[in-house]
Amino acid sequence: MSIRFHVSKNKYFPRDTFSILSAQSIGPDNNFYFLFNSxxxxxxxxxxxxxINKEIEKFKWERxxxxxxxxxxxxxxxxxxxxxxxxxxxxxxxxxHLIIGLGGVHPQETSMTLHHIYGIPYIPGSAVKGVTKHxxxxxxxxxxxNKDNKSFEDAVEQISSDLEKGNELDLEIGNxxxxxxxKIFGTQKHQGKVYFIDAxxxxxxxxxxxxxxxxxxxxxxGKQPPADWQNPKxxxxxxxxxxxxxxxxxSQDNSLLQKSEVLLKEAxxxxxxxAKTSLGYGIFKI
Amino acid sequence: MFIIxxxxxxxxxxxELGLVDLPIQRERHTDFPKIEASGLKGCIKEAxxxxxxxxxxxxxxxxxxxxxxxxxDNAETELNKDYLSLVFGPExxxxxxxxxxxxxxxxxxxxxxxxxxxxxxITCPMVLERFSKEIKMAGINSSNFGNFYTLQNTxxxxxxxxxxxxxxxxxxxxxxxxxxITSGIAEWFANRIFPSDNAYNYWREKLKSDLVILSxxxxxxxxxxxxxxxTRTRIxxxxxxxxxxxxxxxxxxxxxxxxxxxxxxTEPKVKSDEQKGIFKSVTPQEEAELVxxxxxxxxxxxxxxxxxxxxxxxxxxxxxx
Numbered sequence: 001m002s003i004r005f006h007v008s009k010n011k012y013f014p015r016d017t018f019s020i021l022s023a024q025s026i027g028p029d030n031n032f033y034f035l036f037n038s039x040x041x042x043x044x045x046x047x048x049x050x051x052i053n054k055e056i057e058k059f060k061w062e063r064x065x066x067x068x069x070x071x072x073x074x075x076x077x078x079x080x081x082x083x084x085x086x087x088x089x090x091x092x093x094x095x096x097h098l099i100i101g102l103g104g105v106h107p108q109e110t111s112m113t114l115h116h117i118y119g120i121p122y123i124p125g126s127a128v129k130g131v132t133k134h135x136x137x138x139x140x141x142x143x144x145x146n147k148d149n150k151s152f153e154d155a156v157e158q159i160s161s162d163l164e165k166g167n168e169l170d171l172e173i174g175n176x177x178x179x180x181x182x183k184i185f186g187t188q189k190h191q192g193k194v195y196f197i198d199a200x201x202x203x204x205x206x207x208x209x210x211x212x213x214x215x216x217x218x219x220x221x222g223k224q225p226p227a228d229w230q231n232p233k234x235x236x237x238x239x240x241x242x243x244x245x246x247x248x249x250x251s252q253d254n255s256l257l258q259k260s261e262v263l264l265k266e267a268x269x270x271x272x273x274x275a276k277t278s279l280g281y282g283i284f285k286i
Numbered sequence: 287m288f289i290i291x292x293x294x295x296x297x298x299x300x301x302e303l304g305l306v307d308l309p310i311q312r313e314r315h316t317d318f319p320k321i322e323a324s325g326l327k328g329c330i331k332e333a334x335x336x337x338x339x340x341x342x343x344x345x346x347x348x349x350x351x352x353x354x355x356x357x358x359d360n361a362e363t364e365l366n367k368d369y370l371s372l373v374f375g376p377e378x379x380x381x382x383x384x385x386x387x388x389x390x391x392x393x394x395x396x397x398x399x400x401x402x403x404x405x406x407x408i409t410c411p412m413v414l415e416r417f418s419k420e421i422k423m424a425g426i427n428s429s430n431f432g433n434f435y436t437l438q439n440t441x442x443x444x445x446x447x448x449x450x451x452x453x454x455x456x457x458x459x460x461x462x463x464x465x466x467i468t469s470g471i472a473e474w475f476a477n478r479i480f481p482s483d484n485a486y487n488y489w490r491e492k493l494k495s496d497l498v499i500l501s502x503x504x505x506x507x508x509x510x511x512x513x514x515x516x517t518r519t520r521i522x523x524x525x526x527x528x529x530x531x532x533x534x535x536x537x538x539x540x541x542x543x544x545x546x547x548x549x550x551x552t553e554p555k556v557k558s559d560e561q562k563g564i565f566k567s568v569t570p571q572e573e574a575e576l577v578x579x580x581x582x583x584x585x586x587x588x589x590x591x592x593x594x595x596x597x598x599x600x601x602x603x604x605x606x607x
Contacts, residue, residue, distance in 0.1 A: 016459040020449055024401070029446065031399045034454075065404065068488035075485035076292050076588060076601060083586045084336040104517065116294070116514040116540050117397045117405045125597035130521055137523045153524055160523035186596060197598035198293065248598075252336070 002026075003055040006040050012107075028062040033119035035059060036238065039107050050107055052236045057207040061120060069118065070202055070246070077197075077248055086254045088261045091202055091246040092268060092284045097210055097239040099282070100127055102275035110237035121207075121240045122200050127273055128247065129196035132260065133185050135267035137163060140171055140178060147171075166190065176259045183253075184260050194260045197248040201240075208241040239281070288479045289321070289391050289545040289591075290603040294514050294538035297321040297592040297600075306515055308536040308593075313392075318413070318509055319539055321391035321591060326547060329591045330388075330604075331374040337586035343564050343576055350584050354563035365561065372554050372563070373577055382557070385577045387550040392416070395475070395497070395544040396509050401454035403446035406498045407544070408455070410505035411435045414471070417546065424548050426607060429474060431467055437499045440465035442472040445495045453498065456512055462498065472497040478607055479544055481587070514538040538599065549606075551577040582606055 003026040013021060026035055035056050042049040077087055100123055101113030115122050141155040148155070162169055162178075166187035171178040186192030216226040217233040224230065247264065251257040265286045267273070272282035297320075299311045313320050338351045350370040355362055371377060375384030394417060395407040411434035418428055431437075443464045447453045453460050476493040480486040500508070520532035539545075553573035554562045565580075567573045585604060592600040 013457055014459065016452070017454055017457050020401070020452060020454060020459060024449065029404070030402055031404045033399050034401050064488075071485045072292070072489065075483060076603070079587045079603075080601075082337070083333065083588060084338070116538075117399060117542055119399060119404065124516075125599070126516075126518060126594075129597050134521055134523055141523075156524050192596040195596050195598055 003035065003053075003058055005035065005038055006053055006055075012041070026059065028060055028065075031119040032056075032059055032061070033114055036112070036114060036119075037107065052209060052238065054209060054236075056238065057209050059207060061205055063204070065118075066120070066201065066205070069120075069200060073200060073246075073248075077250070080250055085250045085252055086257050087248065087250050088257055089246060089248045090261070090265070090286075091244050092265075092286055093203075093242065093244045094240070094282060094284050095242060096283065097208060097241050097281050098243070098274055099210075099237070099239045099276060100124070100274040102237065110235060112238050112240075120201065121205060121243075122198055123245060123247075123273060125196045125198045128199060128264065129185070129192075131267045131271060131273045132196065132264045133163075135271050136176075136181050136185075136263050138271075139173055139263075139266075140169075140181070143171055143173055144169075164188075174262070176263070180256060180259060184256050184263075193253050193256050194249055194251040196260075196264075197250065199245040199247045201243050202246045203244040205240060206242045208239050209236050210239045211236050245284075287547050287549050288394075288605045288607060289326075289547065290479065290605070291539055291541050291543040291545075292588070292601040292603050293598055294516075294541055295321070295543070295592050295600045295602060296536055296538045296594055297325055305535070306537045307534040310513065310537045310539060313390075316412075317506060318393045319396075319513065319543075319545075320393065321545060321547075323388040323390045323547065325591060326391055327374070327384075327386070327388045329589050330585070331370065333586045333589035334374070334584055335370055337584070339584045339586070341580055341583040343579060344567075346564055348564055350580075354561065356560040356563050356566075358560060363560075365563070367561075369563065369580070372556065372561070372565070373580055383555040385552050385554045385574070386581060387552075389420075389548045391545040391547040393509060393543070394546050395479075395493075396505070396512075397540050397542040398455045398508050398512050400447050400496075402449055403496055405542070406447050406453065406455060406496050407493060407542070408498045408500050408505055408508055410500050410502045411438060412502045413505065414499070420546075420548055421607070424550075429470065431471055434499070437465060437468055437471075438501045439463065439499070440468040441498050442469035442495050445498075446492075447496055447498065455498070455508065458504075460498070460500065460504070468497065468499060469494075471499075479605065481603070481605055512540075514540045536594070546607075549581065551575075551581065553577070 005021045040051050040053050104111030137159050141159045145152050145155040166182050169178040184194045213232050213234045215232045216230050218224040218230050219226040268284035269286040274282040297311050311320050334350050338349045340347050351368050354365040354367050373385050395409050397405050398408050400406045414434040439462045441462050472494050476490045480490045516536050519528045522529035551574045553570040554565050559566050565573050565576050590600045
């Protein structure tokens with residue numbers, strides 16, 4: 001693996017940092033964050049074009065480093081077991097592409113969530129909890145729709161707001177009651193009883209550059225109606241593919257924990273996590 | 287007591303004038319991050335109760351949640367009160383004070399991404415000076431490392447961070463020298479901060495080589511601007527996209543931040559000797575030592591501090607020096 005920064009202009013970096021970056025060849029002992037956040041700037045005059053450095057998908061992390069993060073994490077979880085918590089964990093592969101945090105801040109305007117210190121892709125606990133909750137709402141809305149003969153949209157809206165406010169509904173799916181959902185996810189007044197922990201990659205992390213091609217760029221930026229005379233503007237962005245993550249859920253309540261695990265697994269398998277799930281991104285094999 | 291952030295920690299200060307909607311607590315005079323003693327104590331008390339470990343005191347085994355027992359007129363009587371509230375103070379009355387005092391948790395080592403070596407732990411002379419003064423106050427002798435101000439911009443020997451004696455932290459470059467005293471400091475911390483467990487071998491070795499002592503001003507800039515700021519959104523269940531108006535930012539102390547707090551003990555502050563139960567000894571000094579043993583042996587290794595527990599934030603590992 002030999003990747004170069006291709007920093008073509010120094011006006012975006014302090015001068016001393018620029019001279020080191022432009023001479024530096026990237027290996028596994030470098031923090032990937034620097035490489036990911038230094039895309040290539042094309043053109044000397046405005047508007048400049050910022051494009052992705054295609055070599056970055058070759059980046060490989062040191063296995064030893066990833067293993068030691070995992071070791072420490074397991075140690076943490078084991079200690080929690082001794083301190084009155086129940087734990088559920090499973091690992092699962094995302095066979096195709098996964099992109100978390102596409103809309104984050106990045107020079108290229110398409111981002112990916114990287115660990116703040118380690119610079120590795122991971123799935124934040126907030127995303128894990130969010131998708132589980134969303135999935136649960138969709139499931140219960142379907143039942144509500146059939147029961148009350150409502151439209152699906154109205155049912156979703158009602159379930160979502162009742163879950164938020166903690167209003168008990170007489171619904172049950174599988175062996176999960178609506179009241180239990182309220183306990184799992186919590187409300188403004190009561191903290192959720194199940195903790196959704198960040199999911200870290202446990203195998204090698206494989207990066208893949210993907211492309212989206214908005215056909216009506218002027219329409220999306222609000223300037224013109226969508227029309228075929230506009231030029232498609234391909235945007236390349238980074239995703240993670242064929243990577244295994246380890247998910248952890250903890251709670252003092254074992255029954256709620258088991259039910260949350262069922263919901264999370266279904267959500268990962270049938271809905272997907274992260275951005276572009278409707279195109280099949282972020283679907284896991286359970 | 288060392289506090290190691292195993293996941294990001296949000297000890298919030300409410301709202302302030304600034305870019306971040308939910309900032310973390312900071313010291314008024316230095317702007318260094320801190321965790322309020324009251325928050326720290328509350329979390330530790332709660333975790334004490336959940337873990338409810340067995341503790342041996344005066345050759346008797348008790349648990350924090352056990353009711354206090356005492357012997358009066360040769361008969362054992364049980365009070366409607368547990369050892370946890372005797373030591374940490376009662377939950378909802380002002381009957382007596384707590385027998386344990388914490389200081390605010392202060393910053394010791396702060397992690398910053400490094401171009402080479404993934405990340406560095408940074409500190410500065412002011413922080414080191416304050417730490418060594420405070421542990422001396424607690425009666426712990428550290429080695430004499432001399433004047434910390436002579437160690438600005440140094441790393442230990444065999445550091446993984448430098449590219450031809452320059453290190454890049456975030457986008458800033460620093461010229462550094464390797465220094466034997468800094469090696470000594472890094473080793474002293476590495477052996478005391480991380481638990482002896484095998485899972486920490488890698489991290490212990492990393493700290494021995496990847497510590498950087500910066501100037502006070504540079505350190506301050508990093509702890510102010512390199513905390514983890516997370517943009518949170520709420521998904522509208524109906525549309526499946528971000529709900530309008532539901533976007534906010536939260537500030538966290540990054541994973542691997544290391545703080546410390548001094549813990550002090552006194553005799554249980556109850557009026558009658560009977561209420562002291564198992565802590566009853568001849569002198570207040572002896573009783574305070576029993577309280578200290580109660581704390582050390584009953585302390586859970588992991589507690590959760592600050593906000594957003596349900597998404598796994600705020601797990602810290604505690605280690606007594």
